[in-house]
Amino acid sequence: MSESGLAHLVVAVLRRDVMASLRRGSEWSNPLVFFVMVCALFPLGIGPQPDRLAELAPGILWVVALLASLLATDSLFRGDFDDATLEQMLLSHQSLYPQVLAKTLAHWLMTGLPLSILSPVLGVLLQLPATGMLALMVSLLLGTTVLSFIGAIGAALTVGLRKGGLLLSLIVLPLYIPVLIFGSSAVKSAVAGGEYFPQLAMLGVFYLVAIALSPLAICGALRISVDQ
Amino acid sequence: MLGIGSKFLKENSALSISSTFHKWGSPRWFYQFSARLMPWLAGLSLLLLVGGAVWGLAFVPPDYKQGNSFRIIYIHVPASAVAMGAYMTMAIAGAIHLIWRMKLAAMVMKAIAPIGASLTFLALLTGAVWGKPTWGTWWVWDARITSVLILFFLYLGIIALHQAFENRDAAAKACAVLAIVGAVNIPIIYWSVEWWYSLHQPASISFTGQSTIHPTMLRPLMATLSGMYLFFGWLLLLFVRVEILDRERNTRWVQDLICGESR
Amino acid sequence: MYFESISDLLRMSGHGPYVWFCYGVSALVLSILVGVARSRRKQAEQQIRAIVRRKKASTSSTSQH
Numbered sequence: 001m002s003e004s005g006l007a008h009l010v011v012a013v014l015r016r017d018v019m020a021s022l023r024r025g026s027e028w029s030n031p032l033v034f035f036v037m038v039c040a041l042f043p044l045g046i047g048p049q050p051d052r053l054a055e056l057a058p059g060i061l062w063v064v065a066l067l068a069s070l071l072a073t074d075s076l077f078r079g080d081f082d083d084a085t086l087e088q089m090l091l092s093h094q095s096l097y098p099q100v101l102a103k104t105l106a107h108w109l110m111t112g113l114p115l116s117i118l119s120p121v122l123g124v125l126l127q128l129p130a131t132g133m134l135a136l137m138v139s140l141l142l143g144t145t146v147l148s149f150i151g152a153i154g155a156a157l158t159v160g161l162r163k164g165g166l167l168l169s170l171i172v173l174p175l176y177i178p179v180l181i182f183g184s185s186a187v188k189s190a191v192a193g194g195e196y197f198p199q200l201a202m203l204g205v206f207y208l209v210a211i212a213l214s215p216l217a218i219c220g221a222l223r224i225s226v227d228q
Numbered sequence: 229m230l231g232i233g234s235k236f237l238k239e240n241s242a243l244s245i246s247s248t249f250h251k252w253g254s255p256r257w258f259y260q261f262s263a264r265l266m267p268w269l270a271g272l273s274l275l276l277l278v279g280g281a282v283w284g285l286a287f288v289p290p291d292y293k294q295g296n297s298f299r300i301i302y303i304h305v306p307a308s309a310v311a312m313g314a315y316m317t318m319a320i321a322g323a324i325h326l327i328w329r330m331k332l333a334a335m336v337m338k339a340i341a342p343i344g345a346s347l348t349f350l351a352l353l354t355g356a357v358w359g360k361p362t363w364g365t366w367w368v369w370d371a372r373i374t375s376v377l378i379l380f381f382l383y384l385g386i387i388a389l390h391q392a393f394e395n396r397d398a399a400a401k402a403c404a405v406l407a408i409v410g411a412v413n414i415p416i417i418y419w420s421v422e423w424w425y426s427l428h429q430p431a432s433i434s435f436t437g438q439s440t441i442h443p444t445m446l447r448p449l450m451a452t453l454s455g456m457y458l459f460f461g462w463l464l465l466l467f468v469r470v471e472i473l474d475r476e477r478n479t480r481w482v483q484d485l486i487c488g489e490s491r
Numbered sequence: 492m493y494f495e496s497i498s499d500l501l502r503m504s505g506h507g508p509y510v511w512f513c514y515g516v517s518a519l520v521l522s523i524l525v526g527v528a529r530s531r532r533k534q535a536e537q538q539i540r541a542i543v544r545r546k547k548a549s550t551s552s553t554s555q556h
Contacts, residue, residue, distance in 0.1 A: 177420065221405050296506040304513070346521075
């Protein structure tokens, strides 16, 4: 396939998925509502003291964003699996890798991107100092992409199973750990007034590796799920 | 991924390699071959494990800093080392299953998961019990302990995924993919945890007591460590052989083998 | 032996319960694994015997017809 053909394929899949998700609404709004609600639970559980919340805010925001992204991942391939679009995708002569890449990116555009954009608002609610806001947004922008790609492997493995949701979190959560470590650390050092570029650079490395390699595993996993 | 593998096989099917693989991939041949290996593995591993444990428990002088609690090392270190190695073995078996469609590799993979999870559990438990009398706490978020905990989670994920599938072949392939993804991630996870810990290192306690270990204390450890590897091999063969019987139950050779004495 | 008596070995100057607990649990877990493998093997053997019995029964009944 020519280069422009590939690009057309990616854009076509991307546009189709984004439009479908926008039409349905709940797909992109539910993770956001979850993010807001769970963040609001923490002051109620910990107590309203601003300085204590400020200290915990980077970790809380990152963990809750991670969970929101995880919960959204379950539906990544489910619709296409149920209406047999996935099977057609596998049988078609077009290569699977760019389609999977586009689908996962579309999923991120509908979940990770809104989460990252909304995160400063929740940062304000959780008393995150203003110096940490930029680091929070950028680290979430990079990190949620990685989370989407790792989560897509789990979603592809469990898409054919009736009860996928909880199982998906069991198999995917351990793989999320490096992203969480570097993401929350970036915000923490930004709040402390330190250098946070190294952590972002590390997330950038994860970003590139995840985009390059995880579609391979996703393709393999989708074939297994559809074949069974 | 699967496509690349089979193409690779077609292009490089040097006769010697493929014949060895056929032989090793044949459950019947493996069953008969392993039968000869079993008593040796069982005897030698028990000898090393029990001998090393008695040596370490009763004959080695105590550590000058930790006292007698250090004797837990003779079970803790072998359990964690073999648990780690077992995960890598599982991932390699998974890759072999995906690339060469070798059924035996799928059986090995399925057999390793519960053994590895049990060993990881032992490593965590003995580590916690070691920590209490020595450092005054059951649990510390130390880099090494956290890594073992994550390894335990990875095992649990594999087991949960395997149980969720009704189709045996799909379960094996899905677990193979997950095991490979996990194996690729393990170095990244360990390195991240190491980095995370170095950032938050508490000054008061350090869990690294191994650099001070005396050679006389090391020798029983070598015994129990190699004993644990052999024991793992023996357990693995036990589970794989059951799996072979179960899968090949409709073949003539299995039926002759099990009902041979009654005819 | 490093210890002077058996009770010394059991006590290990206070660390005994921790050390013996570790070894006890390890022995338990490892033997449970062996036991699980054994019981699965028995189960598999029984199933295979049942298959063979059924096969024999069906061949003998068809030969009578």
